[in-house]
Amino acid sequence: MSKKKAINFDLSEIADGGVQVKLNRALQQVADNILDPNTDPTKKRKVQLNITLAPNEKRDASDVTVEVKTTLAPEVGVPTTMLLGRDANGNQLITGLNGRQYLLDHDGDAALLNDPIIAHPLQLNQLTSLIEWLESEGSSINDALKIHVISPTKVEVIGNLAKGGQRPCFAEVRAVVDSLNLESYLDQESMIIMLQSHFEENDDRNIILKVVSNLRDESIHQQTDDGVSQSVQINSGVASVDEVKVPNPVKLIPFRTFQEVDQPASKFIFRMREGMQSALFMADNNQWQVEAKNNIKRYIQQLEQETFGEIKYPVIA
Incomplete structure (x- = not known):
């Protein structure tokens, strides 16, 4: 019985070296995946080499198809909390990883804010409480604080315009008033x-x-x-x-x-x-609102004079 002669396969020669290139590329992907800190280091990775041969009837030639598949470790999920809100212009504010804040405009474009907007201003209901807070913490805030009388029922403490085009709001005072049933007939x-x-x-x-x-x-x-x-x-x-x-x-x-x-x-x-x-x-014609805002401005300035001996924080009405 004659001994069959072995056929030697060299991966570097199959498909003019294309198989070797595919295998090297797959191994590189596995190596990159192992080194990725966002993946599980103990997870098993796989490289699968599939060689399919389709011989002819004379058995003297064969079509060869080579496939290289990789099984990689998926990225590990990172738990975080995303805070959503809107600025004064209606743009959406998103606070994500590491507390970094992004501005999402009406077109859906996001921009990182180097000077984040205060997500939750201090909520107050009395103007005297506002002056007490400014006396306690105002000097520790690294910003040029101003008092803005928004309406007869709302006052804000704001800072300078940030690089992102937004203005931080540090405190908000809302008056507690009941609604009036005007312009409708009552019994x-x-x-x-x-x-x-x-x-x-x-x-x-x-x-x-x-x-x-x-x-x-x-x-x-x-x-x-x-x-x-x-x-x-x-x-x-x-x-x-x-x-x-x-x-x-x-x-x-x-x-x-x-x-x-x-x-x-x-x-x-x-x-x-x-x-x-x-x-x-x-x-x-709602002229009372102008008078009310001026009354608020004068009252806050009076409180500042009594507390600080001067109008330390400008009041804008």
């Missing part, structure tokens, strides 16, 4: 409660309160109305009836801003209709 009881609980006492409020409190359902039918003022008959005693003329507009002082400052007066149009219903309509 007799609701109007009386609103006048007594949401308005300071003055002559015009007392006139309206007297009218509303003594209205009779049939008296609305007996009113006179010239488009400016209304006259209506009300009960003034057990058996007497008086006619009261309600001036328009009336000057009232609602509670609409911080209780520590003077409440601005506004003009209102007072109207009545059948069913003992009445309503107040604003008639000053």
Whole structure:
């Protein structure tokens, strides 16, 4: 029996060295994966070399297909917390790994902020508390602090404009006020409660309160109305009836801003209709807001003078 001659295969010669190149590339991928600190170091890696031979009928030639597959260790998950918020311009703020903050604009583009925005400003409800906080911590903040009166019910302590185009907010003061049910008709009881609980006492409020409190359902039918003022008959005693003329507009002082400052007066149009219903309509084009913001500014400056002996932090209204 004749001894078969062995056929020697050299990977460097198959496909003109292409198989060797594929194998070397796969081994390099495995080495890189092992050295990657984001992967599990003990996880097994694999390199699989598949050689497929398809001989012809004469057995003197064969088509050879070579595949090299790698099995690598996946990256290990990194647990973190992402804080989401928005800045004053509506851009989304994202705080991710290592507390670094990114600005995501309306186009979805993200930019790293070198001077991060304060994600959670200090929340306060009184202007005196704001000055107390500034006295305690203001000098320790490495920024040129300013007090911005945003509205009659909101004040912020802000810093300089950051490189990312945003301005940090360190503290926020919001007034605790109830909403006013204006420009809608209320029944007799609701109007009386609103006048007594949401308005300071003055002559015009007392006139309206007297009218509303003594209205009779049939008296609305007996009113006179010239488009400016209304006259209506009300009960003034057990058996007497008086006619009261309600001036328009009336000057009232609602509670609409911080209780520590003077409440601005506004003009209102007072109207009545059948069913003992009445309503107040604003008639000053919201000019009270300008007065309220100036009152807040003066009050804060007064507190600064009393506390620091000067206006240490500029007030912008």
